[in-house]
Amino acid sequence: MNGLNPQQQAAVTHLGSPLLVLAGAGSGKTRVITQKIAWMIRKGVHSADQIAAITFTNKAAREMRERATQLLTKEEAKGLTVSTFHTLGLNIIKREAKRLGYKKNFSILDAQDSEAILKELAHKEDVEEADNLRWIISRWKNDFISVEQAALLANTTDEKLAAILYEKYQRQIKAYNAVDFDDLIVLPVQLFEQHPDALQYWQNKLRYLLVDEYQDTNACQYRLIRLLAGIRGALTAVGDDDQSIYAWRGARPENIAQLQQDYPMLKVVKLEQNYRSTSRILQSANKLIGNNPHLFEKNLWSTLGEGDPIRIMPCRTPEHEVEKVVSEILKARFRDRADFKDFAILYRGNHQSRLFEKALRENNIAYKISGGTSFFSRAEVKDILAYLRVIANPDDDAAFLRIINTPKREIGTSTLEKLGEYAHERKTSLLTAAQELGFAQRVSAKATQRIETFCFWLHEITRAAENADPASIVKQVINDISYEDWLKNTCNTPKQAESRMKNVWEIVEWIRKLHDDGAGKETLGDIIAHMSLVDMLERNSEEKEQDAVALMTLHAAKGLEFPSVFLVGVEEELLPHANSVDEHSIQEERRLAYVGITRAQKNLTISYAKTRSRYGEASTVEPSRFLEELPPEHLEWENKKTAITPEERQETARAYISNLQALLED
Numbered sequence: 001m002n003g004l005n006p007q008q009q010a011a012v013t014h015l016g017s018p019l020l021v022l023a024g025a026g027s028g029k030t031r032v033i034t035q036k037i038a039w040m041i042r043k044g045v046h047s048a049d050q051i052a053a054i055t056f057t058n059k060a061a062r063e064m065r066e067r068a069t070q071l072l073t074k075e076e077a078k079g080l081t082v083s084t085f086h087t088l089g090l091n092i093i094k095r096e097a098k099r100l101g102y103k104k105n106f107s108i109l110d111a112q113d114s115e116a117i118l119k120e121l122a123h124k125e126d127v128e129e130a131d132n133l134r135w136i137i138s139r140w141k142n143d144f145i146s147v148e149q150a151a152l153l154a155n156t157t158d159e160k161l162a163a164i165l166y167e168k169y170q171r172q173i174k175a176y177n178a179v180d181f182d183d184l185i186v187l188p189v190q191l192f193e194q195h196p197d198a199l200q201y202w203q204n205k206l207r208y209l210l211v212d213e214y215q216d217t218n219a220c221q222y223r224l225i226r227l228l229a230g231i232r233g234a235l236t237a238v239g240d241d242d243q244s245i246y247a248w249r250g251a252r253p254e255n256i257a258q259l260q261q262d263y264p265m266l267k268v269v270k271l272e273q274n275y276r277s278t279s280r281i282l283q284s285a286n287k288l289i290g291n292n293p294h295l296f297e298k299n300l301w302s303t304l305g306e307g308d309p310i311r312i313m314p315c316r317t318p319e320h321e322v323e324k325v326v327s328e329i330l331k332a333r334f335r336d337r338a339d340f341k342d343f344a345i346l347y348r349g350n351h352q353s354r355l356f357e358k359a360l361r362e363n364n365i366a367y368k369i370s371g372g373t374s375f376f377s378r379a380e381v382k383d384i385l386a387y388l389r390v391i392a393n394p395d396d397d398a399a400f401l402r403i404i405n406t407p408k409r410e411i412g413t414s415t416l417e418k419l420g421e422y423a424h425e426r427k428t429s430l431l432t433a434a435q436e437l438g439f440a441q442r443v444s445a446k447a448t449q450r451i452e453t454f455c456f457w458l459h460e461i462t463r464a465a466e467n468a469d470p471a472s473i474v475k476q477v478i479n480d481i482s483y484e485d486w487l488k489n490t491c492n493t494p495k496q497a498e499s500r501m502k503n504v505w506e507i508v509e510w511i512r513k514l515h516d517d518g519a520g521k522e523t524l525g526d527i528i529a530h531m532s533l534v535d536m537l538e539r540n541s542e543e544k545e546q547d548a549v550a551l552m553t554l555h556a557a558k559g560l561e562f563p564s565v566f567l568v569g570v571e572e573e574l575l576p577h578a579n580s581v582d583e584h585s586i587q588e589e590r591r592l593a594y595v596g597i598t599r600a601q602k603n604l605t606i607s608y609a610k611t612r613s614r615y616g617e618a619s620t621v622e623p624s625r626f627l628e629e630l631p632p633e634h635l636e637w638e639n640k641k642t643a644i645t646p647e648e649r650q651e652t653a654r655a656y657i658s659n660l661q662a663l664l665e666d
């Protein structure tokens, strides 16, 4: 309990009725969760294996686990659940797979898999495909809107298309013995609502729930929490309505009010001291968010001193912006001996990272990037994982289709179409159908032979996988299919092939590590499930902390803090985003800006470019309207006209050289 203020203490020790901690950024909400976990365990209220703390991203979950376990001995922390909603859902489904109508080793489809299936279905149905069909269906699923209801509800053209594909999609993925990301939450809720004994089991197992970033729960996640917390209401939820930034994905900040309705006994604790930022940063954030309607007024204050003003850096072009940011980082590094990991560069959209990455690389500045193109959406990674998925789950048709001609096996489209028809008639998976005599009679002898060879190989390796360790199996796959040669033949440059192969070896390495971590108990199926849920870039932070500049979107930055933050591209049409200019969306964009500003502990620099190319053409852009909403007395504008001065350039060059020297000395 040391190092907690009275309100935090009250939140930590409150038991007996559900608790909501509603407070602004940096006020120690996450700290309340980690301390409460430790307090409950120490006081013997609950043992670690009866407690579950839930949050949204793997990165946040990992940080929370670290913070909590630091307060405990290894023995005390044993069995503690700190996970994302999705991982919790996965564990529930795994235990109850049979009852939910799934076979063991079901596959988890990622967004791209889902999209590919929908595309295929749209093609078959001869309806136009639209990018947002998946979103529409996903929203329905999360709102428990059934196929029948969806058909009635559908209004727009896209919704009507989505309604047609919804049922087919559901049937299809079930036939694949696969669940999609939405199912990971939806299925546990359905299970609990239909099977009281299953609910009882999990209520018994998880006696106390703590939920971070509660304002971002969607309808389905809220139902899951309610079910698990049950009438006991053994729940602590912490959140900040001003940081709700996932409405576009179905998050419902109304869940805050809902909690009060559902639990009349709800105790609400508010925290007002901010421990993160100097007061100029804090006051600027408060002023900005003051333009949004509020659930309640927050009066955040900090004792960390006034601090430096917020620097506003106008730049001519995006390239100029990048140059200035990089030069600022280098200067701080050598003038103030700052670590690279003290800096974060935050932006609205993933595409904004590219120029920064390039410049950081050129200057030998270590960086790590969260979000963005994930490791798992790379073709080579998906290929290898698809092989493993089929080995673990022979019903995974989506994966089967991915691998059957990768590398090329000269199995034609018409053969595959016939295979699809035959499997459909026989109501079996593609792999099973491919091995049946009935199918062989429908295609040429040559096609049969090619398919047989492939199936025979699959059969052999699947058998081998039952006893061998997963890393050796994946190595054998790579070898047997001559994947490296295939990459060399299909990539544009040898360098590209090489870098892809590097990613492939990383999978092998990672599988080996997972297997070792799990003391060899993890099966191939477990490992694939794990990999489907973890993002490569988040995996980077699993390893020991590197001294690297953090690059990420504002969405990914939630919950984190850095001594120095660069908020870049603060322009109209970027922040607020071009698609978000109606009143409702503007409020969410403002909350995003608020999240960005409140990540900074000591230094905050906001930059914007005056021209930016759009669709290949440079056009003039306006600084963001949010800049005008910040208190002028706390801002320090750089001379709007000056480019980098010759002195500045020299200083940067000097810093660059020292940086190189330091690297060489290492």
Ligand SMILES: Nc1ncnc2c1ncn2[C@@H]1O[C@H](COP(=O)(O)OP(=O)(O)OP(=O)(O)O)[C@@H](O)[C@H]1O
Pocket (backbone or CB within 6 Å): 003, 004, 005, 008, 023, 024, 025, 026, 027, 028, 029, 030, 031, 032, 240, 243, 274, 275, 276, 558, 559, 560, 561, 598
């Ligand atoms: N009572 C305290 N004494 C000292 N430091 C504290 C205290 N409470 C919180 N902190 C520190 O303040 C910082 C912010 O805390 P924390 O991340 O828990 O805030 P939060 O409310 O979860 O923020 P966010 O809304 O951004 O998620 C952390 O570095 C934390 O260790």
Ligand SMILES: [Mg+2]
Pocket (backbone or CB within 6 Å): 029, 030, 031, 212, 559
């Ligand atoms: Mg937090």
